[in-house]
Structures are given as C-alpha cells and as structure tokens.
Amino acid sequence: MRAVVHDRYGGPDVLRLVEVERPTPGNDEVLVRIHATTVTRTDCGLRSADYVFSRLFTGLLRPKRKILGFELAGEVEAVGAAVTEFRVGDRVFGVKGFGAHAEFVCIRETAPLAHMPTGMSFDEAAAVCDGAALALACLRKADLRAGQSILVYGASGSVGTAAVQLASYYGLDVTAVCSTTSDGLVRSLGADRVIDYTQADFTKRGETYEIILDAVGKLSFWRCRGSLKPGGTYVGTDGLRNLLLAPLVRWIWKKSVTLGITRYSRQDVRFVKELIEAGRYRAVIDRRYPLEQVIEATRYVETGQKTGNVVLTVGHDQRA
Numbered sequence: 001m002r003a004v005v006h007d008r009y010g011g012p013d014v015l016r017l018v019e020v021e022r023p024t025p026g027n028d029e030v031l032v033r034i035h036a037t038t039v040t041r042t043d044c045g046l047r048s049a050d051y052v053f054s055r056l057f058t059g060l061l062r063p064k065r066k067i068l069g070f071e072l073a074g075e076v077e078a079v080g081a082a083v084t085e086f087r088v089g090d091r092v093f094g095v096k097g098f099g100a101h102a103e104f105v106c107i108r109e110t111a112p113l114a115h116m117p118t119g120m121s122f123d124e125a126a127a128v129c130d131g132a133a134l135a136l137a138c139l140r141k142a143d144l145r146a147g148q149s150i151l152v153y154g155a156s157g158s159v160g161t162a163a164v165q166l167a168s169y170y171g172l173d174v175t176a177v178c179s180t181t182s183d184g185l186v187r188s189l190g191a192d193r194v195i196d197y198t199q200a201d202f203t204k205r206g207e208t209y210e211i212i213l214d215a216v217g218k219l220s221f222w223r224c225r226g227s228l229k230p231g232g233t234y235v236g237t238d239g240l241r242n243l244l245l246a247p248l249v250r251w252i253w254k255k256s257v258t259l260g261i262t263r264y265s266r267q268d269v270r271f272v273k274e275l276i277e278a279g280r281y282r283a284v285i286d287r288r289y290p291l292e293q294v295i296e297a298t299r300y301v302e303t304g305q306k307t308g309n310v311v312l313t314v315g316h317d318q319r320a
C-alpha cells in the first residue's frame with residue numbers, strides 16, 4: 001500500500017509517499033481502507049519536532065513512528081477473529097494514534113472508532129474528531145454551567161469551530177473572536193456574537209466573561225486578565241507559560257488558568273457522532289488535497305490560517 005512516511009524531523013519536504021507493507025489485523029483489530037484523513041497541527045508539530053519535548057514520544061534523534069495521521073474515515077476491509085462490533089464493509093470514522101496518512105491502517109476494536117454518522121461523507125467524517133477532542137478537553141477544564149459566558153479566541157480554526165459548536169450545545173453564551181471573513185461561519189456554528197480581531201481588541205471593550213478559551217495559542221492570561229469575571233477560567237491550548245502563573249493568579253485574582261490537552265477517547269467519538277446525527281455538530285472543511293499532495297496540504301496547515309480542517313482524500317488503485 002502507499003503511505004506518507006518521514007525518516008527525519010524537519011519541514012514538510014521530509015514527507016515522502018512510498019510503498020510500504022500493508023498491515024494485517026490482529027485478533028482484536030480491524031483493517032480500515034482509508035478514504036479520507038486530515039493534516040492537523042499535531043501532525044505538523046510531531047513532524048517538525050520544534051518542541052523538543054515531543055521527541056520523548058516520537059524518538060529522540062529520528063522519528064520511530066514514521067507514518068503520521070490521526071483522524072480517518074473509511075471502510076472496514078478485514079476484521080480479526082475476536083472482533084464483534086464491526087464487519088467487513090462497515091463505514092467507520094475515528095482516531096488512530098499515528099498511521100492514518102496511508103491507504104490502510106489497523107485499529108483495535110476498542111479504540112476511538114465508531115460507525116460513521118448517517119448521511120455523512122468520508123471527507124466530513126474524517127474532519128470531526130481532532131478539533132472536538134481538544135475543545136472538549138478545554139471545556140471540561142472550565143466546570144461548565146449553562147448560561148455562563150464564554151469567549152472563544154481563534155474561533156475559525158479546527159479547535160475554535162469545534163469549541164463554538166460545543167459551547168453552544170452546552171448552553172453557554174458564546175462570543176467568538178475571528179477575522180472578518182469568518183464572521184458568517186462562526187455565527188452559523190452557534191456564536192451569539194462575533195468580534196473581528198482585525199477591527200477591535202476585545203480586551204479593551206470593557207466586557208467580561210466567565211470563560212476565555214484561547215483556541216489558537218495567540219493569547220495569554222496576562223493580556224486578557226481584565227476580561228475575565230472574578231472566579232473565571234482562562235483555558236489555553238498552547239503556551240505552558242500561562243501555567244507558571246496559575247498559583248499566583250488563583251491567589252491574587254481568584255481566577256483560574258489552565259491548559260487543555262488533547263485526549264482521544266471512544267466515548268468522545270461516539271458523543272460527537274450523536275451530536276452530528278442530532279444536527280448539533282458539523283465538519284468545517286477548508287481545503288481538500290489528494291494524498292499525493294500531502295506536502296502542499298501541510299504547507300497550507302502551517303500557515304496557521306486554515307479555516308476549520310484540511311482533508312487528505314485517499315484514492316485506491318488496483319494494487320491496493
């Protein structure tokens with residue numbers, strides 16, 4: 001089968017589409033013929049290894065896990081003898097820790113995997129898990145109650161579009177911050193009001209929120225401390241520096257600073273599926289690229305300006 005591999009850390013050019021051995025499912029695994037996957041900021045971070053810390057998980061000098069790709073949607077091609085929930089031909093979606101930038105992947109039956117939501121395309125189903133996983137992790141840090149006010153900064157990205165939809169689902173009053181072009185999109189996802197960051201600085205408007213979620217790693221607690229209500233929570237997605245302040249912030253300002261960390265779970269994939277089927281959640285796709293153009297797709301993701309998600313479509317030929 002064909003897969004995108006990287007043998008060293010570096011820029012997008014280290015990615016190569018090559019022939020590799022097709023995996024065989026173990027007893028408790030399903031083999032998925034992938035039709036769509038995504039390029040995420042996580043893929044980019046692990047490949048560049050700019051945060052040296054990530055090498056603890058991927059290999060100190062060279063990547064041990066050569067095939068990136070977390071989100072996927074496709075069809076079950078084969079199942080192990082102990083698999084009971086999935087059958088050959090089932091349309092499935094979910095997350096595999098590494099390996100989805102390929103034509104096939106093996107996944108444990110108990111992994112974050114589910115039957116695809118009714119009526120959804122492979123492209124859409126591939127693009128719903130990663131942003132939602134981090135958005136849910138962030139929202140859970142904030143001890144949500146319906147009616148609370150939340151400001152989602154960077155509302156047009158993968159995590160941002162997920163956070164707006166989930167916060168709206170949980171009954172929060174949602175203020176979204178994005179640039180002019182995404183105004184209509186984030187309103188359609190459930191934002192109650194939108195602030196265009198190219199026109200106004202939300203920290204200077206005198207409005208306060210119970211939760212501020214920096215979905216794009218561009219804020220700091222320090223910058224928006226005056227926009228948090230007393231007892232409010234600032235949740236970041238990046239920037240450990242914020243956490244260093246946490247004890248002081250709690251002591252002096254009686255506010256919380258915390259960081260959401262992506263955690264993929266079977267429960268969350270199924271939860272997102274239920275929301276999709278109830279019409280409460282949808283995929284936001286900016287661009288689609290064929291797997292062969294993974295380098296171009298990656299370069300685009302690394303601009304930091306994608307709207308929602310970037311999908312890789314995986315075509316299969318006779319050799320697959």
Ligand SMILES: NC(=O)c1ccc[n+]([C@@H]2O[C@H](COP(=O)([O-])OP(=O)(O)OC[C@H]3O[C@@H](n4cnc5c(N)ncnc54)[C@H](OP(=O)(O)O)[C@@H]3O)[C@@H](O)[C@H]2O)c1
Nearest residue numbers: 154156157158159178179215216217237261262304305306
């Ligand atoms: N903690 C974790 O476990 C974890 C895991 C993965 C990723 N992350 C982090 O999560 C963050 C979000 O990832 P993502 O994939 O959602 O990002 P993304 O999709 O690449 O974000 C792109 C969006 O950010 C917006 N944006 C860019 N500059 C902005 C600015 N100065 N102010 C406001 N919005 C701005 C852009 O909107 P406009 O066009 O409107 O500018 C664009 O729509 C990243 O910082 C990533 O490193 C954290």
